Every structure is written in C-alpha cells, then in structure tokens.
Amino acid sequence: MRLAEIGELPLIELIRRRFGQRSKGVIAGIGDDAAVIESNDNNLLITTDMMLEGIHFDLSFTTPYHIGYKLVSINVSDIFAMGGIPKYLLLNIALNKNIDKSFVDGFFDGVHDAAKLYRVSLIGGDMSSSKKGIAVAASLIGYSKKQIMRSGAKPGDKIYVTGNLGDSACGLEILKTAVSPKPSAISKGLKAESYPLTAKYKQKGLTWNIISPLIQRHLMPVARNPKSFAGYATAMIDISDGLFIDLTRLCNESKVGAKIYAEQIPISPQMKKASSIVGMDSLKLAASGGEDYELLFTAHSYPPAGGVKITCIGEITKKDRVVIDEKGRETKLKTEGYQHFGIKR
Amino acid sequence: MRLAEIGELPLIELIRRRFGQRSKGVIAGIGDDAAVIESNDNNLLITTDMMLEGIHFDLSFTTPYHIGYKLVSINVSDIFAMGGIPKYLLLNIALNKNIDKSFVDGFFDGVHDAAKLYRVSLIGGDMSSSKKGIAVAASLIGYSKKQIMRSGAKPGDKIYVTGNLGDSACGLEILKTAVSPKPSAISKGLKAESYPLTAKYKQKGLTWNIISPLIQRHLMPVARNPKSFAGYATAMIDISDGLFIDLTRLCNESKVGAKIYAEQIPISPQMKKASSIVGMDSLKLAASGGEDYELLFTAHSYPPAGGVKITCIGEITKKDRVVIDEKGRETKLKTEGYQHFGIKR
16 A cells, blocks of 8 residues: 555554553653653763665665664664663654555564664654655664763773674675575565575575675664673774774774774674675775674773673774784774765775 | 765864854763763653655755754744753754755754754754755754643633744745746845746735745744743644644544634735735635644633734634634534645545
8 A cells, every 4th residue: 555545644643553652751752742751860862863765775675674673773873882771762754655555564663673672662753755765764862871972082992892893884795796685575584585696606605694694784783782891981982884984083082093903803704705705805894894883992991791792903092093904014094984975084 | 065075074073163062961962973961850852853855845945044944943843832942953964965065054054043043952963965855854852841742632722823824835835836036046034036026926916025924934934932821731732734734633632622713713914915816715725734833722711922923713622623614604624734645634
C-alpha cells in the first residue's frame, strides 16, 4: 500500500501505538507539540544525525530495517562517546508518497530493535513527504553524571580504540564491487543468498564467512558502550569519519599531538583477507575508512575492557601528530577520511 | 565560493565561531559528539521539525535567510504550544556541494536573527552533503514548570486563537500566482521591488501594502509566546496544518467535541482583500490554510492578551465537532488542511 493511500495521521497513529508505552521519566511522548521528560540531577546530552539516500545509504543493498537500525546506532554512538546513557529518541522522516508502506514498517522494525538493544524510548518526531529520495534524521537525548569531552587528553596519555577498524569501510567496498545483492531477498538477518558473491571474487577466494561480519558492521553497526572504561578516559570521540580524522579532531580540541604505531591498529582477520582479495590496503581502510562507530579514547592507565576489545595504538604528545610504521619510520599523520563537500585534508 | 571548495570542517568552524559563545547552562556546545546542558528543576520539552526544498519551501521566492528564520520559528512555535520556554537548538543541514557559500551564510543569518529574537542558543547539529536539493531540520529543547498538553480541554471551555488566520496560506498563494519574484533582489527585509505584482493583479487592485504582511507571515513567521495567557489555558496546540485539522487533533487528544462560530474566526483586512482579488475563499483559507503558527487553546475564563490579539471562536462540547455559519446553520467540521502523503480527511 502506498503512503498516499494511508495518509500522515493514521501512519503516526500506527507508530504511536507501537512505541507509545510511556517509559519512566516521559511525561508526554508522541502525539503533542513537543515531548516532555522529567528533570533529574544528571547533565543532559543531546545529539543529532541525518542519513540521506544516495549519500549515506544505497537501497540496492540496504533494507529499510538497516536504515532504521543504523540511524539509532549512530546517534547512540555519539552519546556513548560522551560517556553518557542514551534515553530518548526523536525521529525526522521524509519519504516520497509513492513509497510502499512496507518501507515504513521495515524502517520502524529496525528502529524498534535498536531502541530495545540500547534501552532508548522513541518520544517524538516529524514525518513529511519528500519530492524525491529518502531523508531520515534522529535526535537523541542522554544523561551523564560526568561527561567525557574531546578536550581532556594530556601529553603522556595512552591512546586506545575499541574493536577492529576498517571493517565497515571494507564491507561497503564489498557491497559495491564483490556481490550482486538481491534487494528483494534481503531481510533483517543477513543471509548469504541475499548477497551472492560474483564469480570473479568467488574464484579469488572470497567467502560468505569472510565478508559477512564486514557487511554486518557496515549495514547494522552496534555502538560501543564504554561503561567499563569510561571512568578511566580523559578524552573520547567516536570514530565515524575515519581514525585519523577523528583522532585529529580530538587532538585539536585537546590542543595536543599524537604518536600512532601503525602496527598496533587493530584489524580483523576477515578484513585483512577481504581487503587483499579486493585489492585494497587494509591499513588505509583501518586508518581512514569511515563509519567504524568504534570509540577512540585516551587514558593514563590501561582500562579494564569488560567484554569489549581494547587496543592501545599510541600516545598523546605535546604537538606533532605522527605515525610510526612497522620499520620505525615516522611520517606526518594525514587526516584522510570521509568529509562532506568533497574535501579531504 | 562553492561548498566543495571549503569543506565540512572549516564550515563547522565558521558556524562555531559565530554561535559558540557559551550561554548559561551549556556545558559543551558545538564541537563534541553531543551537546551537554546542565540539569535543572523544570521538565524538559523536546521537539523536531524538518523543511525540504520543493515541499516546504520554493527557492524562486524564498531566500536562505527565510529558511533559517522560519526553521527556528516553527520549532519555537511547538515549544510555545506546550507553554514552555525555548532554550537550546540543534540543526541538521544537508546541502549539495555545488551550492554557493552565500547560501550557508544567509541561512545562518536567518537562524541567528530568529535565535536572538527567541533567546535560543545553537548548541550542536550535523552537516551533510545531499545528492540533490536542500534538507534542513532542527531539534529544540525547552523548559516548562507546567506543560500545557493537547489533552486538557473540557466541555464548557472556550476556544481561543491568537492573531489572524490564513495570512500565511494567502501569502503563499500570492507568491505563487500574483507576483514575479526576483530571487536575486530578495533580501532579508521584504521589499516591493523583489516581489513585483503582475500586471493582471495590479490592475485588479492588489498593492504591496495589501500583500506584504501576508508574504511576511508566510516567509518569516514569528511564533506566538503564550506567556501572558498560558496560566489560563487548559489545552493548547500550534496551528501548523490548518485550524480545523489542528483543532481536531486537540479534540481527539482531549476526547471532546467542539462548536466553532465561523464568523468569529479572525481574518485580517489584508487577507480579506487579497483573497477576494485572487479569487479565494477567505474563510476557507483561515479554516484550512496551513502554516499559521498561531496558537489554538482552550480556557475556562477569558485570558489576558498581553499584547497578543486573542479571539474566542467557539467552545468545547462533549462529542460532535461542528461549525456554525453566519446564518446559524450547523455543519460538520471537516478536517481539511495540509497533510503529507496527499490525503485530506
């Protein structure tokens, strides 16, 4: 059924019924001019992020479910990067009126599952028709007793990252070049049948076992909860545009330098394998590939991991930002990574 | 200079320099993963609204300044409609990279002037490239000690509206049919030279004095602050999609009926004149035209206006929603008005 046959009010009513259970602290949720939440003693964290068709997602290999799921994750990642607890979500959705209702259903399935995972409540938003293309945005409110800024790093602090880097960028590359996605067969659970490898890359040795964690990280990233180590972090940022560019942001805010040991940057065996098969430099993907949604933080002492993989990749210095390669050679850190408006610097 | 020649980071730095003055209560503003604001005793209000090129604005008669100004106003209107005080603004902006930097400057001029008017601080946001077209969204945080919901109206309450209705919808119609706008000449102050009347409508008696307040209300609406009467209101909503549709929303939430006296609906002399010249029904524009951004509220007793024009247009009843025309005839209230996805009901 096309949205034009349903209309805005009934659509919002459906969403309200699904997400309308009043959670603690929410005085008024969906269905008024603004949402109302109770005050408490913690500081409030607020972030917002947008995803546009053709820029942030490609419908030939991304389902509406993935879009909804990822939209929540990337906003949660920002709250986590402040050491906060995500709580309340608002959505902005612009869709063409000829889009089928199943798109909205899938999108909200993804929002629902991610919101459940992070214990976040949808409390409001805005729905609009678009002329062409899909635009979605979310704003997320969270709390923190003590927020971790980008600006707190001091010379001598060690630099840590969570997880592995470059998986998402490598997964995107594979989606674009090494598989022939079957959008109609793509469901929320990733299955080999939906992303069959092209004969060329199958022959070269790519397998579903190699590519599936990479594709998964790109389409359905899970934000890293820093709960176990937040108490140790002096500065923190989430890696959304690439390690080097986001490290540079942290260094700029802290007015410090950094020394990174290239060999220490954590790379998954699958990414190492896949990148070599598709002819990409795994270190470059890890250092400059976007959308990792891992956390980059600095600390005086080695923090407890608490189930999250944590790797020390270098240390904060007074001024220069440099990379030490495997032979001990020092080069200037180049802030490559994803930037909008086409400038990399 | 095109955005592609400037890049995202320098652009954000420019915005930060302009809006970065830390206002009271803001612990971290633009430049971190999330904004941080101090907690206080009041409840928090949160709202979000989106504006898309081709749907919400037409660049042939709208300047970037108007878009920025209106985006802030329509979000403030939602916070005012809850009886709250708007405080903190987050923006989402998606622009094509070939857009000229003057667009961004004009947009932020508008945001700046409106933010100043409402004493709102820009504390964060997200900037992205778009494939085509412009999409902007804002999220606004406000406070209230006692919020006014849509759900508080009781049978016997009188129904009030602020200002005049239909000016904005009539202004839009004039922009589309009766003037030949010169976008290059359009500045933030509205001038007759920028919107010359077509010969046909000049001959029919339309003048700049008649149309300018209508155009102004459409391009640069000022949200109504309910401060003087909020204490009297039992329920409130802002009129964004049209009086009848928004009244219906209020009645649905309050589970009540309404009786509206058509003759009481406030219509400006300019709108009355202009609509008759362009051949539109002024009452229809006032009852169903969108984007008034006036407040509709219910109260037991006549509230003090405090500089805002307030008109009683009817009363809350138990169940049916009806309109009484000038001859005393009762008809069912039709919820015409602007709805996305093309359904009017």
